[in-house]
Amino acid sequence: MAETTLPVFTCVLKPLWRAGRSVEDLATACVAAVLGTEFRQWTETTLQMMFNKSPMTYLKYHLSMLTDHARVDAYRQAIFDTVRPGDIVLDIGTGTGILSLFACQAGARRVYAIEAGRIIEAARAVCKQNGFDDRVVFMQELSTKVELPERADVLITETIGNFGLEESILGYVRDARQRLLKDDARILPASLALHVVPLEAPQLHAAIDSWNQPIAGLDFSSVRPLVVNNPHWVKLDAAWMLGQPAQLCKIDLACATSKDICASTTCTVTKYGTLHGLGGWFSADLSGAGTAVISNPPSTETSWSHAFLPFETPWDMEPGDTIEITLRTAADATVWQWRGTCRRRSAATGATSEVARFNQSSFLGQMMPVGGLRRLSETHCPQLTEQGCIDQFILQMIDGSSSLKEIAQQAAARFPGVFSDPGKALERARLVSQRYA
Amino acid sequence: MEHKWSEYWNMKIDLSCQIRPSDDVLLQEVGGEAVLLDLASECYFGLEAVGTRIWELLQQNSSLQQTYDCLRAEYDVEPDRLRTDLLALVEQMLEAGLVRVA
Numbered sequence: 001m002a003e004t005t006l007p008v009f010t011c012v013l014k015p016l017w018r019a020g021r022s023v024e025d026l027a028t029a030c031v032a033a034v035l036g037t038e039f040r041q042w043t044e045t046t047l048q049m050m051f052n053k054s055p056m057t058y059l060k061y062h063l064s065m066l067t068d069h070a071r072v073d074a075y076r077q078a079i080f081d082t083v084r085p086g087d088i089v090l091d092i093g094t095g096t097g098i099l100s101l102f103a104c105q106a107g108a109r110r111v112y113a114i115e116a117g118r119i120i121e122a123a124r125a126v127c128k129q130n131g132f133d134d135r136v137v138f139m140q141e142l143s144t145k146v147e148l149p150e151r152a153d154v155l156i157t158e159t160i161g162n163f164g165l166e167e168s169i170l171g172y173v174r175d176a177r178q179r180l181l182k183d184d185a186r187i188l189p190a191s192l193a194l195h196v197v198p199l200e201a202p203q204l205h206a207a208i209d210s211w212n213q214p215i216a217g218l219d220f221s222s223v224r225p226l227v228v229n230n231p232h233w234v235k236l237d238a239a240w241m242l243g244q245p246a247q248l249c250k251i252d253l254a255c256a257t258s259k260d261i262c263a264s265t266t267c268t269v270t271k272y273g274t275l276h277g278l279g280g281w282f283s284a285d286l287s288g289a290g291t292a293v294i295s296n297p298p299s300t301e302t303s304w305s306h307a308f309l310p311f312e313t314p315w316d317m318e319p320g321d322t323i324e325i326t327l328r329t330a331a332d333a334t335v336w337q338w339r340g341t342c343r344r345r346s347a348a349t350g351a352t353s354e355v356a357r358f359n360q361s362s363f364l365g366q367m368m369p370v371g372g373l374r375r376l377s378e379t380h381c382p383q384l385t386e387q388g389c390i391d392q393f394i395l396q397m398i399d400g401s402s403s404l405k406e407i408a409q410q411a412a413a414r415f416p417g418v419f420s421d422p423g424k425a426l427e428r429a430r431l432v433s434q435r436y437a
Numbered sequence: 438m439e440h441k442w443s444e445y446w447n448m449k450i451d452l453s454c455q456i457r458p459s460d461d462v463l464l465q466e467v468g469g470e471a472v473l474l475d476l477a478s479e480c481y482f483g484l485e486a487v488g489t490r491i492w493e494l495l496q497q498n499s500s501l502q503q504t505y506d507c508l509r510a511e512y513d514v515e516p517d518r519l520r521t522d523l524l525a526l527v528e529q530m531l532e533a534g535l536v537r538v539a
Binding site: 331364 | 465472479
């Protein structure tokens with residue numbers, strides 16, 4: 001006899017949403033946590049949140065990059081090697097503007113400095129302070145949304161993530177090549193390579209397993225899958241390597257057509273140990289002439305961290321074992337998948353057998369809001385909440401003839417239950433106006 | 438050898454078919470339901486509880502008939518209704534590229 005009476009006819013496949021940079025809206029809808037806390041997503045929303053919540057944290061992050069001499073010196077050299085007098089330069093993700101200023105020093109006639117975050121205000125001030133404000137045009141926007149009055153001769157970008165791609169450099173460069181650059185534009189960095197290595201890192205894995213330990217008698221182990229399925233940004237120690245690093249791929253940014261990668265390589269284990277996951281980093285040939293930024297461990301010289309891609313289960317490995325690794329990104333490198341197989345050759349028979357298999361993804365580490373997903377389906381018919389009605393009312397009042405004070409007064413009169421304090425209505429009107437007007 | 442749905446546009450799917458979830462598809466269970474991400478199309482999909490169970494069975498079983506038999510044992514449902522709905526869901530998933538005919 002059947003145990004349940006669940007009606008099978010309710011099983012419907014529902015298209016939800018399409019991934020990608022447009023996921024910004026999704027991130028907002030999903031309490032900005034949809035891609036995991038450790039997965040850096042440099043959307044405007046995230047940047048604004050960081051800046052608004054903790055400007056000192058944000059500035060400290062930028063200072064760490066400015067004082068990274070390996071990074072700054074390599075970029076400065078590459079810019080002087082690449083930019084010619086009179087060039088039009090595009091700087092994507094300008095941050096504090098240092099690369100734009102180097103371009104000016106190298107003779108650029110005009111520099112378009114694009115930055116989505118509010119750090120651009122600091123860049124403006126620094127630019128003026130150094131006397132280059134007549135040549136630099138700052139634009140606070142994602143580069144994929146800007147229009148330029150002219151195409152650029154040179155693209156400079158330091159949207160390089162710890163594992164190369166997670167700041168979506170491939171998408172930004174591809175879009176710039178299509179819309180913002182001249183056909184023969186020079187691109188800096190010229191190429192980007194990713195490297196992987198098998199790791200024995202018990203301390204990193206122990207931190208993941210700590211979620212399995214009860215805290216005050218309560219079970220938190222349901223959090224562990226979120227932690228073990230996300231890349232961790234750490235400083236790797238070369239002593240943790242169980243074998244030689246292997247280059248996973250090398251991407252020529254002048255002609256790469258995809259915003260994502262799917263690349264495979266094989267690493268050979270060279271010593272006995274426990275395999276806890278994979279280490280990953282990048283190397284970038286900035287000018288195409290060998291001026292490189294390399295973040296290989298132990299790199300105490302650069303501000304970049306390394307990737308630790310943990311395995312669900314550690315495995316004991318022996319010298320000669322091989323690890324076939326496939327790394328794949330999706331949705332503009334906002335989703336990562338690492339999968340593969342560990343094999344061992346029998347000394348007695350010479351036959352190779354499978355020791356272990358792994359298939360993990362940051363998608364499995366996303367914190368999906370229960371109940372919130374249906375609201376993202378294309379078949380969902382949304383209805384305005386009371387807060388939505390307030391914003392709608394304020395937006396309708398914004399017509400160029402009413403002041404914020406007048407709008408706030410009208411809003412307070414229309415929604416007296418919400419705005420018992422007129423100051424609150426003014427605050428709300430300011431927020432809506434700041435965003436849309 | 439696996440085939441894409443587009444290659445079998447006119448093919449009739451029945452319980453003798455062998456259907457396998459695509460390697461490109463990742464699934465996360467959320468509150469008894471599931472969200473699927475197709476890495477190839479970069480689209481997300483949702484499956485309700487029964488659909489999630491069907492996905493699980495497709496991963497385990499080599500043929501649709503086996504999946505059908507399991508569902509018959511687990512749920513109180515008319516055989517014809519189950520067959521119709523199972524095949525309809527599989528066709529939807531084939532069209533979306535989430536599963537392949539093995």
